Amino acid sequence: MKKIAILGSTGSIGKSALELFDGPLSDYKVIALSANDNVQEMLKQAKKYKPKYIAMLDTKAAEYLKKKLKGVKVLSGLEGLIELAVLKEADVVLLSVVGAVGMVPLLSAIRKGKTIALANKEALIIAGELIKKEVKKYKAVILPVDSEHNAVFQAMQGNKKEYIKKLIITASGGPLKNMPFESFNKISVEQALAHPTWKMGKKITIDSSTLMNKGLEVIEAHYLFDIPFEKIEVVIHPQSIVHSLVEYIDGSVIAQLSNPDMKLPIMYALTYPERRRGIVKPLNLAQAGKLEFFPVDFTKFKAFSIALKAGKAGGTMPACMNAANETAVHAFLxxxxxxxKITDIVEKVILLHKNIKNPNLEQILKTDLLSRQAAEEIING
Incomplete structure (x- = not known):
C-alpha cells in the first residue's frame, strides 16, 4: 500500500486520479488533498476518501471547510500546499496544481527528496534548469503524468540514454487542425474548447488549440529526460493512439499505444515500478483502423515555434513566455x-523581456510577475 498526497484534487487530473482509488488502487490511501477554492467538490472528496490533511489556496475556502469537517487538519494558502508537498507520510506526491503556483510546492517536495508524480507542466517550463539541479542534489524522483512524457518514460525503460537517437512526441492537432489560419480571428471560446480526443481543463485545452501545449511539452521533455532540443520531434497524430515514440541509434522505434485515457499514465506514475490491471478500455488495433502522422504546420501554429525558441533561449525566457501565455489565454476565455491575439501577445511580451541566464527562484518569480503585468497592459491597450 502507498500513501498518496494529491495537490490539485478538484481539477481534471485530480478527479481522474481519485477514480483509481475506487478500483485498481483500492489498497492505496489518499492521505492529503488540495484545491484552490472549490469547497463543494472538496467536501465530497473529503467525505469519500477521508484524508488526514486538506489545503485550500483560498483562505476563505479553508475557513469554511474547518467549520464543516471534523477530524481533518485544514491548511490554507501557499504555505498549506507546501506542507502537503513535504508530508513525511506521503509515499508519492501527485502534483496536478495548474499554473506557475505549482512551482514552489514542487521545489519544496524535491528538497525533501520526495517521489513526485508530476502533472504540472508550467513549473518545469519556467524553472527547468533550477529543478534539474535540485532533483540531482536532493535525489528526488520525478515521474511524468502527461500522457506523452509518460509514454516516453515507458519506451525508455531498459535502455541507456546514449542509445537514444530522438524522441517523437505526438500531438492530436487539437480542435482547429483543419481550420484555415485566416479564420483564427473568428474562432469562439466554445470552438477552441471542443477538443476531439481529451477531456481537460480549459487552459490546457486552449493551449492544445494553439499548439502552445506541444511547445511546452518539448521543453518539459528536454528537462525531464535531459535530451537536447534538436533530438525532440513533434508529429500530428489525430487518432491519439500512439502517445509518443523513442527512436534508437540502431533504427528501432519503441512506442507506447493505448486508448486515450489519462487514468493510464496517472496510474503508472503512482504504481511505478509496478503495473496494475487498469480500468482503461483495451486497445483493439483492428477497430482503431488507420494511424496517421503529419508534420506540424509552423506557419499556422506560431505558438509552437515561439515556445521552442523560448525553450532554446533558456534562462528566464520560458518563464516570461509561460506567464504571457497564461494571461492571454485567460483573457481569451x-x-x-x-x-x-493570444500568440501575438506572447510574442510582444517576449520581445520586451531581457533574458537572465541561470536564474535563481526570486528572479524566476519576478519574471513571471512582470511578464503577466506586461501582457495585461497589451491586452488593455
Missing amino acids: EKRITFD
Whole structure:
C-alpha cells in the first residue's frame, strides 16, 4: 500500500486520479488533498476518501471547510500546499496544481527528496534548469503524468540514454487542425474548447488549440529526460493512439499505444515500478483502423515555434513566455481578446523581456510577475 498526497484534487487530473482509488488502487490511501477554492467538490472528496490533511489556496475556502469537517487538519494558502508537498507520510506526491503556483510546492517536495508524480507542466517550463539541479542534489524522483512524457518514460525503460537517437512526441492537432489560419480571428471560446480526443481543463485545452501545449511539452521533455532540443520531434497524430515514440541509434522505434485515457499514465506514475490491471478500455488495433502522422504546420501554429525558441533561449525566457501565455489565454476565455491575439501577445511580451541566464527562484518569480503585468497592459491597450 502507498500513501498518496494529491495537490490539485478538484481539477481534471485530480478527479481522474481519485477514480483509481475506487478500483485498481483500492489498497492505496489518499492521505492529503488540495484545491484552490472549490469547497463543494472538496467536501465530497473529503467525505469519500477521508484524508488526514486538506489545503485550500483560498483562505476563505479553508475557513469554511474547518467549520464543516471534523477530524481533518485544514491548511490554507501557499504555505498549506507546501506542507502537503513535504508530508513525511506521503509515499508519492501527485502534483496536478495548474499554473506557475505549482512551482514552489514542487521545489519544496524535491528538497525533501520526495517521489513526485508530476502533472504540472508550467513549473518545469519556467524553472527547468533550477529543478534539474535540485532533483540531482536532493535525489528526488520525478515521474511524468502527461500522457506523452509518460509514454516516453515507458519506451525508455531498459535502455541507456546514449542509445537514444530522438524522441517523437505526438500531438492530436487539437480542435482547429483543419481550420484555415485566416479564420483564427473568428474562432469562439466554445470552438477552441471542443477538443476531439481529451477531456481537460480549459487552459490546457486552449493551449492544445494553439499548439502552445506541444511547445511546452518539448521543453518539459528536454528537462525531464535531459535530451537536447534538436533530438525532440513533434508529429500530428489525430487518432491519439500512439502517445509518443523513442527512436534508437540502431533504427528501432519503441512506442507506447493505448486508448486515450489519462487514468493510464496517472496510474503508472503512482504504481511505478509496478503495473496494475487498469480500468482503461483495451486497445483493439483492428477497430482503431488507420494511424496517421503529419508534420506540424509552423506557419499556422506560431505558438509552437515561439515556445521552442523560448525553450532554446533558456534562462528566464520560458518563464516570461509561460506567464504571457497564461494571461492571454485567460483573457481569451473571458472574451476580452480574439483567439488570434493570444500568440501575438506572447510574442510582444517576449520581445520586451531581457533574458537572465541561470536564474535563481526570486528572479524566476519576478519574471513571471512582470511578464503577466506586461501582457495585461497589451491586452488593455
